[in-house]
Amino acid sequence: MKKIILVFLLYIFSLGIVPAEPIRLATTTSTENSGLLKVLIPHFEKQTGNVVHVLSVGTGHALRLGQDGNVDVVLVHAPKAELRFVDAGYGVNRRSVMVNDFVIVGPENDPATIRGENDAVRTLQKIALGKHIFVSRGDDSGTHKKELFLWKKAKLKPKISWYREVGQGMGRVLQIASELDAYTISDRGTWLVMRSKLSLKLLAEGDPELHNPYSIIAVNPARYPGINYLGAMSLIAWLTSVEGQNHIRNFRLEGQPLFTPTAVKN
Amino acid sequence: MNGLLLTTQQALQLLLSGDAELWSIVLLSFSVSLKAILLTTPLALLVAFALNHVNFPGRRIILAFFNSLLSVPTVVIGLFLYVLLTRQGPFGNLRLLFTQSAIVIGQMILCFPVLVALGYAAIQASDRRVWETARTLGAPTWFSILTVFYEVRFGLLAAVLTGFGRIISEVGISMMVGGNIMGYTRNITTAIALETSKGEFAQGIALGMVLLSLAFLLTAFLSYIQGKKEFTT
Numbered sequence: 001m002k003k004i005i006l007v008f009l010l011y012i013f014s015l016g017i018v019p020a021e022p023i024r025l026a027t028t029t030s031t032e033n034s035g036l037l038k039v040l041i042p043h044f045e046k047q048t049g050n051v052v053h054v055l056s057v058g059t060g061h062a063l064r065l066g067q068d069g070n071v072d073v074v075l076v077h078a079p080k081a082e083l084r085f086v087d088a089g090y091g092v093n094r095r096s097v098m099v100n101d102f103v104i105v106g107p108e109n110d111p112a113t114i115r116g117e118n119d120a121v122r123t124l125q126k127i128a129l130g131k132h133i134f135v136s137r138g139d140d141s142g143t144h145k146k147e148l149f150l151w152k153k154a155k156l157k158p159k160i161s162w163y164r165e166v167g168q169g170m171g172r173v174l175q176i177a178s179e180l181d182a183y184t185i186s187d188r189g190t191w192l193v194m195r196s197k198l199s200l201k202l203l204a205e206g207d208p209e210l211h212n213p214y215s216i217i218a219v220n221p222a223r224y225p226g227i228n229y230l231g232a233m234s235l236i237a238w239l240t241s242v243e244g245q246n247h248i249r250n251f252r253l254e255g256q257p258l259f260t261p262t263a264v265k266n
Numbered sequence: 267m268n269g270l271l272l273t274t275q276q277a278l279q280l281l282l283s284g285d286a287e288l289w290s291i292v293l294l295s296f297s298v299s300l301k302a303i304l305l306t307t308p309l310a311l312l313v314a315f316a317l318n319h320v321n322f323p324g325r326r327i328i329l330a331f332f333n334s335l336l337s338v339p340t341v342v343i344g345l346f347l348y349v350l351l352t353r354q355g356p357f358g359n360l361r362l363l364f365t366q367s368a369i370v371i372g373q374m375i376l377c378f379p380v381l382v383a384l385g386y387a388a389i390q391a392s393d394r395r396v397w398e399t400a401r402t403l404g405a406p407t408w409f410s411i412l413t414v415f416y417e418v419r420f421g422l423l424a425a426v427l428t429g430f431g432r433i434i435s436e437v438g439i440s441m442m443v444g445g446n447i448m449g450y451t452r453n454i455t456t457a458i459a460l461e462t463s464k465g466e467f468a469q470g471i472a473l474g475m476v477l478l479s480l481a482f483l484l485t486a487f488l489s490y491i492q493g494k495k496e497f498t499t
Contacts, residue, residue: 022450024364033464055364055445069353070363171463197465224353226361 022051023231024071026063028142029169031075031214032056034189034258036251043247044238050231058169060140066090066217069224073232075239077142077187077214091217093233095240098248098259099213102146103191104204105174106132106183114183117204121154128154131162133182135173138165142212147185150209174198187212192253213262216240240264276468277475288469292476295453298366299434302373307426310378314385315411319397329386335379340372344442347372351443364445369453372439377429384428388421389414420491427484435477 031037032054041052055065059076066074067090075097076082085091104123106114112132117123127134136158137144151158166176170190177184178198191202216236221229238244240263248261280288317329349355351363362368396417400410415422437455444451446460454473461470 029463053364053445053447053450055447069358169463171465175465194465226359 021228021231022053023073023228023235024053024055025073025075025235026055026057026061026065026071027075028059028062028077029056029171030077030143030187030189033169033171033193034253035193036189036248036259039251040239040244040247044235044244048234048238050234052235058137058139058141059145060142063090066219069219069227071219072228073216073218073235075214075216077212078145079213079215081142081145082215082217086217089220089223092220093236094215094217095236096262097214097216097239098245098261098263099211100188100259101205101212102143102185102210103188103202104183104185104210105177105191105198105200106203107181108199108201110201110203112183115201115203118206120150120204120207120209123204124150124154125156127183128156128158128162131159133162133164133180134158135177135180135182135184136163136165137170137173138167139169141170143170143185143187146210146212150185153209174200189253189258192256192258214259273467273471277472280468280472281475285472288472290449291452291454291457291473294366294449294451295434295455298369298453299373299430302370302433303377303426303430305370306374306377306381306429310381310429311385311415311422312411314382314389315414317382317386318389329383332379332382332386336383338376338379340376340436340438341442342438343372343375344439347375347439347443363443364447364451366444366451368443369440369451372443373433373436376436376439377433380429380432381425384425385422388418388425391421392418423491424488427488431481431484434480 027037033056037054037056041054044050045052055062055071057065059078059081062071062074062076063078063081063085065071066085067088074091082091082094086094102120104114104117104120106112106127112126112130114123114126117126136147164176164180164182166173168176170186171194173184174186174190174194175198176182178200181199183203188205195202216239218229218232218236219227221227239248242264245261245264248259249257251258317325347368348363350357351360351368352358353363362371392414397410397414400413405413435455437459440446440451440453440456441459444453444456446452446456452460454477458470458473461467461473
């Protein structure tokens with residue numbers, strides 16, 4: 001019996017050998033799906049010799065991974081939750097990295113007549129008033145938090161009869177909205193990637209409330225001594241450097257610039 | 267219908283053109299699941315043998331336990347392992363969460379009961395005299411065990427292939443404790459989930475085809491071997 005346990009332990013430990021300490025980055029599906037990270041990370045890896053492991057999840061999930069010390073650094077977009085994360089001592093050295101925006105999309109025939117609307121609150125009120133189907137992320141992501149904030153601002157409580165909370169990523173939600181001829185709110189990046197596969201149209205945009213700022217935060221090394229804090233800081237330094245910011249500015253999706261860098265002032 | 271044909275066509279093109287990203291995902295899937303099955307097989311078969319040949323109290327209960335484990339959902343194993351491996355969990359300091367090793371361990375847990383239950387059935391079907399003869403002829407224990415294994419090699423092979431089929435097609439464990447990290451823990455099934463969420467159905471279907479052809483090959487291989495066995499005995 002002892003031998004069996006010993007052999008089993010040997011199995012486990014032989015599995016645990018990892019060559020170089022990677023930087024674990026938890027980030028949102030929007031940065032991964034838009035292809036931004038596929039452009040940025042290789043530049044960073046080449047310049048610094050680090051290896052980055054990207055976990056793309058919702059913002060809420062990413063912050064939770066940071067809180068538990070399961071990743072070294074998070075790149076997320078939910079300012080209020082980020083501040084709480086830092087205040088609670090889970091994260092340090094929060095830097096803003098870039099900004100893009102949310103858009104409200106819906107079916108071509110637009111039964112709620114929101115086309116051309118530039119007031120997000122009024123848009124949602126119209127959708128709710130007409131009881132038009134609205135698909136919600138429902139996954140505690142940055143987009144979901146923004147959507148809930150807008151409902152609150154519009155003084156509305158979504159009703160189950162027209163409100164579909166699906167608990168999935170942005171790409172899936174856009175597909176579901178497309179299948180149901182429903183409205184939804186999306187980050188512009190995922191919308192641009194997906195739009196050719198959808199029967200939805202961009203209907204409302206441009207409200208300052210729809211701004212979508214991204215920040216990067218290192219996980220507090222005092223809470224988790226073994227964490228790759230230096231790696232996390234080097235990623236933060238690079239993303240907020242003139243060079244990293246230029247890569248963000250030059251990133252194009254279907255010919256359109258997508259993110260505006262915000263870390264360094266010219 | 268037209269869309270289905272088109273995506274299938276694109277999928278085939280992706281496969282045949284040797285799309286590097288696609289094939290690296292396939293390779294990763296195989297290397298991880300092969301590791302898991304190779305590490306599990308010896309121990310699981312020994313347990314199956316012990317359950318057959320050693321009479322101890324609680325033997326029936328243990329057997330029933332393994333049989334019931336056959337239908338444990340993979341997400342439950344994934345969740346269980348996540349809680350163990352998270353930084354604040356009991357094994358957090360091993361830093362295994364979101365590594366290939368975590369997937370290997372999870373898949374080992376998943377295929378262990380499959381190997382024990384099917385291995386047990388195979389060994390039970392063997393002639394008990396094989397063991398007795400080997401022992402009376404003075405063979406050491408380990409050699410006698412191997413002799414029994416050799417006698418029921420077809421049944422054991424079926425058990426191993428079934429176990430392999432189970433783990434290479436699971437998604438719950440890989441997603442939860444692997445994290446679907448590109449180039450590191452993204453395997454066939456988590457990639458299918460991701461590509462589907464992005465609306466890239468062609469890539470998803472291409473990967474699905476790899477899994478389907480694997481299932482077909484395994485089954486064909488098994489029935490070929492079993493057919494051969496019937497022919498010789």
